[in-house]
Amino acid sequence: MKEKAAKKRQRMQVFGLEGELPCVWMKAGVINFKLCDNAYNCLTCAFDKAMSGRLKEGDERLESWRAPYQAKPYGQKECRHMLSASVPFRLCGNAYDCATCEFDQVQETRTLTGETGRPPVRNVAGFWMADQTYYHRRHTWARVEHGGLVRIGVDDFTMRLLGYITQIRLPRLGAHLERNHAGWTFRREDKIAPLVSPMDGVVVARNHAAVESPDRAKRDPYGDGWLLVIEPTHLKRDLQELYTDDAARNWLLAETHRLESLVAVDTELPLAATGGEVIEDIYGNVAHLSWDRLVEEFLRP
Incomplete structure (x- = not known):
């Protein structure tokens, strides 16, 4: 409360x-x-x-x-x-x-x-998190920009969870996104992951560069790897349901602990080094975790 x-x-x-x-x-x-x-x-x-x-x-x-x-x-x-x-x-x-x-x-x-500015980022339990950004509990983000429009994308947690992406399918211009419902999909070869829209709105721009080169979303998820810009229909209401600042950090810590419990009961999530980053491809390196299980636990609406 x-x-x-x-x-x-x-x-x-x-x-x-x-x-x-x-x-x-x-x-x-x-x-x-x-x-x-x-x-x-x-x-x-x-x-x-x-x-x-x-x-x-x-x-x-x-x-x-x-x-x-x-x-x-x-x-x-x-x-x-x-x-x-x-x-x-x-x-x-x-x-x-x-x-x-x-x-x-x-x-x-x-x-x-045009080129987007890059907000400051910080390392939270091995994952990168951007400041000045709102987060949905299913690992998509929203950033309010000049003119009241909202740029949205996926977080570093998602990209490390899925490993790499071979295709990004975005909605067309003018399409209406509905909060808490699937807004677009990522594909890794024959595996598909639906991603949740963090808020209601009409699509006014798509990142064609990310569609043509999906690795962009992995390399720079909070900058040039953005996916869509929307004109929000219930901006204030939707922002109240998202995490930001300390609440976002605490949420990501809790998500990391959930992931650790799935990876192994007695071992920590593999890090590059103490205080470093989580491995780039969790799905590809943790054999007992299926794609469907990871998507269901952290991404699916």
Whole structure:
């Protein structure tokens, strides 16, 4: 109960955005205090939609946050990508109508398909775990990025468990992923493993490089080995069900102990060295553990 309550209190972590981020309604002086928890993506923000709804209903106590910004001299009209620090300098010349802004569309495309930043990683019981990242209990991860989109992939535990992958099959663009259900599959020769989507959302980008070279997901699971970018449909709700920070570390420690008990009752999971990394191919090196058993225990929905 305490762990679940702590999850609900945690502030959303957005990769690449640090510190307290004032909402544009606050920055415009319309409201006294509100922090942004949607990466300055007003188009998908529930709070912005609610406030805009009140304006449409004729609430005379409010004005749009866009009005004060539009009244500013052009040199003070900061683009939302400048507000969120995703670009060092950019002024808005489109009346803050991001839905029809060509620069916004170009920036989103670059964010989706360009090189991703690599969050800091740490070694937890021989497995690498990325900071600034949310983890599903079935070993997939989610990272909230600029614009409120979410990049997802699989963790180092999964890649060491399966050893190597010969094929990655991802859903098509526009497909809807459902939290806790299979979202894509990994294949190792004739063996198949379904992987769980960590949250609900619509697929807006696929990592074609990882599809063409599946080893990329093993070499760099939290960076260039990402798999999909989705537009989440229940972002806050879904993040509350995922692990992050100390809760994620404790979960991975528990998973490692479960794996050790399956590998051998009286021996430790084989490590490269004390405090080092777990062997690269657990399935290929532990003869008595079948593929189906490993998938059922740790990965399958």
